[in-house]
Amino acid sequence: MPKSREVHLVQRPTGAPKPEDFALVQQAVPDAADGQVLVQNLLMSVDPAMRPRLTAGQALNEAMGGGALGRVVQSKHADFAVGELVNSRNGFREFFTSDGKGLSKLSPDPDLPLTVHMHALGGTGFTAYGGLLHIGQLKDGEQVFVSTAGGAVGSVAAQIAKIKGCYVVGSTGSDDKAAWLRDEVGLDAVINYKAQPIRKALEDATPKGIDVYFDNVGGEHLEAALRRMNTLGRIPVCGFISGYNSGHSNVGNLSNIIYSRVMLRGFVAPDFIHLYGDFQRDMAGWLKAGQVKYQETIREGIAAAPDALIGLMAGQNAGKMLVRLAE
Numbered sequence: 001m002p003k004s005r006e007v008h009l010v011q012r013p014t015g016a017p018k019p020e021d022f023a024l025v026q027q028a029v030p031d032a033a034d035g036q037v038l039v040q041n042l043l044m045s046v047d048p049a050m051r052p053r054l055t056a057g058q059a060l061n062e063a064m065g066g067g068a069l070g071r072v073v074q075s076k077h078a079d080f081a082v083g084e085l086v087n088s089r090n091g092f093r094e095f096f097t098s099d100g101k102g103l104s105k106l107s108p109d110p111d112l113p114l115t116v117h118m119h120a121l122g123g124t125g126f127t128a129y130g131g132l133l134h135i136g137q138l139k140d141g142e143q144v145f146v147s148t149a150g151g152a153v154g155s156v157a158a159q160i161a162k163i164k165g166c167y168v169v170g171s172t173g174s175d176d177k178a179a180w181l182r183d184e185v186g187l188d189a190v191i192n193y194k195a196q197p198i199r200k201a202l203e204d205a206t207p208k209g210i211d212v213y214f215d216n217v218g219g220e221h222l223e224a225a226l227r228r229m230n231t232l233g234r235i236p237v238c239g240f241i242s243g244y245n246s247g248h249s250n251v252g253n254l255s256n257i258i259y260s261r262v263m264l265r266g267f268v269a270p271d272f273i274h275l276y277g278d279f280q281r282d283m284a285g286w287l288k289a290g291q292v293k294y295q296e297t298i299r300e301g302i303a304a305a306p307d308a309l310i311g312l313m314a315g316q317n318a319g320k321m322l323v324r325l326a327e
């Protein structure tokens, strides 16, 4: 019976989450009984969507949930063998037992690092792919703006748009991330929205307007983009992170969509699950060819998980924020 440490939410944050909102708790996890597996988590994902759940949805004094990649270490389940890798929603803990529901096996690509299955070749990459190509109906050579372009979803969306021959502007919140986007990724223009007002900077960076704005931020970013949208432009709304701590993110000029006939559509990745095979084939090829580059920020050990979430909301991650729980 292994001892497992897990992260509990012990009080609901007001504004940005703080260390005292969380507690690290040790639990004894039962060995696998008949029909069960015992899984040791190797990596867990840290996602902005966790912040709204801290306000409503995540129970207090229970292990938090989130995407995780683990290894089966005991099995009394006919479908799982010891040593197999499984994805689950049981992050924020070191071990768990399961009857197999909610587990999906992962056969990692032998030519790529395991971690890419947690971002570019996993959920955030798929979100970018379907959000841009299916929801955003991107056409080759269009004018594109992507916010949080230095993050997990945004960096992939921006690079897919480059692969499609588009003119791509990205916004991000640090000079280091801006330099990576400009020098390594080759975006056409990069805005550090903390160093220059987004509205004026976006106006200067988009002389031909915007056909597709891939919105991860809402608020002032969306307002700035709405002023620049071309006729029949599309705005796939992926996230609204500027409002996750406060619970609101105001946009004052939504009426701009009328005369420009702009399509504004929120989405979640299951909306285009039928594209998953195409995504895996395309993304694995782009990663191996170096056409999609990525950054990772990996914190070590379960005790670092609350700080990883706090840091994500403060923009401390370059690329995907992960926590490594075991080798």
Ligand SMILES: NC(=O)c1ccc[n+]([C@@H]2O[C@H](COP(=O)([O-])OP(=O)(O)OC[C@H]3O[C@@H](n4cnc5c(N)ncnc54)[C@H](OP(=O)(O)O)[C@@H]3O)[C@@H](O)[C@H]2O)c1
Pocket (backbone or CB within 6 Å): 046, 047, 048, 049, 123, 124, 127, 148, 149, 150, 151, 152, 153, 154, 171, 172, 173, 174, 177, 216, 217, 237, 238, 239, 240, 241, 242, 243, 267, 268, 269, 312, 313, 314, 315, 316, 317, 319, 320, 321
């Ligand atoms: N619809 C879906 O199915 C789906 C799935 C996954 C993610 N999402 C959404 O996609 C967005 C990006 O997620 P991700 O996992 O790729 O995270 P990420 O971009 O890797 O990390 C979050 C980043 O957001 C930026 N940020 C934080 N507060 C901000 C603010 N007030 N204004 C502007 N930027 C801010 C920070 O970067 P800077 O340094 O640039 O400030 C931070 O690094 C989020 O809105 C998320 O909710 C949606």
